[in-house]
Amino acid sequence: MATDTSAPTREDRERQRASRGIRSRATSTPNGQQPSPPRRRRPALVAIGVLLIVGGAALAGLLALRLDAREPMIVVDRTIPAGTEITAEMLRTADVAAEGLNLIPVSEADEVLGTYARTTLREGQLLDTTMLQTSSPYPAGSVRVGVPLVAGKVPDGLRDGDEVRLIRVGDSTGSGALLGTGLILGSAEGESGGAFSGEGSGSSATVLVTSQAADAIVNAAGSDQLGMALIRRGVTPEDANLTSGGSVTGESVE
Incomplete structure (x- = not known):
């Protein structure tokens, strides 16, 4: 009987198995496992992320507008x-x-x-x-007068709210006279120096005084005989102790 040469031999079958094994290894991962299929996106999580981004931007814009609400x-x-x-x-x-x-x-x-x-x-x-x-804080019977601030005759550093003695400065033949107490309300600066120090020409102040003392104070200021002594600081017109001549209370400077 003639031999069937068309049937695969043992060597042929081994070569076929070896060939299949090589192809299988070529398509596997290094550890021999098959690659996992690509993950599918989760639409719900993507939508939530988008909403968070949009909401955060809107909140930031609202806060910016609120801060700039002038x-x-x-x-x-x-x-x-x-x-x-x-x-x-x-x-x-x-x-x-x-x-x-x-x-x-x-x-x-x-x-x-x-x-x-x-x-x-x-x-x-x-x-x-x-x-x-709503009402004027000036005490009844008080007036405002403008007086010059002369260096050497007023304390340095006078400012609004300072209560002062107003004194007619004496000369070599006589002593000074107390004209009253007043309250510094404001000033007009001179050409140089501090408005309340008496330095520079033209420095002046507005002083609240009693109507009885006003004439004498203006007269002394006009003749360059007006001096001031600081009594206390931080006084409001309502709390000012205005007098015309006589004794002065509140001697210590606060």
Whole structure:
């Protein structure tokens, strides 16, 4: 009987198995495991991430707008001595964030005009309701006079709210005389030096005094015979101890 040469031999079968093993290893991972299929995206998590990003941006924008919510408020345009009646020329406006403060908006400007400064107001200061009062703080029978501040006859560093003695300075033939007590309300600076030190020409101050003492004080100031002595600091017009001549209380400087 003739041999069937078409049937695979043992060597052929081994070569076929070896060939299949090589192909299997070529498509496997280094540790012999088959590669895992690609992961599928989770649409719900992606949507939540997008919402968080958009919501955070919106919140940041809202906070930025809130912080920049500025409104026109009333600002002091010049130094205003305590007790001065407020007029439109003394004020200006500025846009500021005023939430939670007692600042006065421009819409209420009419309510400010005609009121009085409770304390000295400085230029650029934001005006609030605690700085004003509806009635004049000046004591009955008091007047305001302007006097020069002469170096050597007034203390250095005088400022608004200082209570002072007003003295007619004596010469070599006589002693000085107490004209009364007064309260420094404001000043006008001279060409040089401090407005309250008496340095420089033209320095002057507005002083609150009794009407009885006013004439004598103005006369002494006009003849360059007016001197001042500091009694105490931080006095309001309502608390000032105004006298005309006689004895003076509150000798120590506070």
